[in-house]
Amino acid sequence: IGEIQRFLRDDGMVKISRSIRELNFKIRHATDDFLKKHERQPTILELASILEVSREEIVMATDALRDPASLQEQLYE
């Protein structure tokens, strides 16, 4: 993971799709931790402050769980 993070930081050419997947992974972990500690779901602002990213990045990243191709597959399977 450390290596991926370094790569993400250093290289402006990294595809956005990849960095989003990375943040997504962090969000899942932070959500689990938060649930254990507070016995409720974190809000997106709470996650944003825990992970030190913007609210927009949280919204974008959580959406990446379902890629646009999935509907296409449903449609033409």
Next chain:
Amino acid sequence: MDNEITLSFIAKSENEALARMVMSSFIAAIDPTIEELSEFKTVISEAVTNAIVHGYEEDGVGKIEIHAQRLDREIVVSIVDYGRGIRDVSQAREPLFTTKPEQERSGMGFTIMESFSDDVEIYSIPDRGTTVTITKRFVPIQESSRIV
């Protein structure tokens, strides 16, 4: 009205993700939990998918409009298509009812929309189009933690 947007886009599957994203950003001001956000996106996704696959039946031929309003913690969203419409709306709402069983549609779209929102209204004219209006109230965090 605290906020209001209209989005108009080509009815094709690539834009289902776009519509979800726009609505996510629109409700970000409410500061929902990831779970609430994901439920809300599912509702939008079901309605937009219906407009694409049932309203127009073919990708890229029609237009979809989404009109959303926010007042405090309540969202009202209309998803509008100008496609083939629904002849029998109460039948369409029934769980498991689908006119496209061959495409592995589950017939659960409207049931999902209803269970993840506070109100679903369907207004449709055959061969003119369909408007689905969804109302969703987001409970403030203090109340929901009291429930949990």
Next chain:
Amino acid sequence: MDNEITLSFIAKSENEALARMVMSSFIAAIDPTIEELSEFKTVISEAVTNAIVHGYEEDGVGKIEIHAQRLDREIVVSIVDYGRGIRDVSQAREPLFTTKPEQERSGMGFTIMESFSDDVEIYSIPDRGTTVTITKRFVPIQESSRIV
């Protein structure tokens, strides 16, 4: 045309983030690099902020429309307001020129838009409004790595 959307929203600062996110999702099909995305968002942000602060001068009184088209890896976006307009467009384009120095505006908005895109066109009628049309071509990743 590979894709096309129109977004219409109330001119208030909260919606500047919304516009940025919608445009980010719109170009997702291009799968830009982090740097390209961030440059593109900056361009959108400058144009929308101008419409809010210069076009209408007050939050919540006017409407802004964004019309975006994608053809392969080229995006053309128009940001439209119906506000006060620009009397002298070539003066407005000049680096450091601003009519709001008191609000700590830098006067660099149009310069930034120009440097992060391939073309910026401004069409404005005083007291009628302004349309800023931005063209941006995203270079495929292989080519850009050759340049770097």
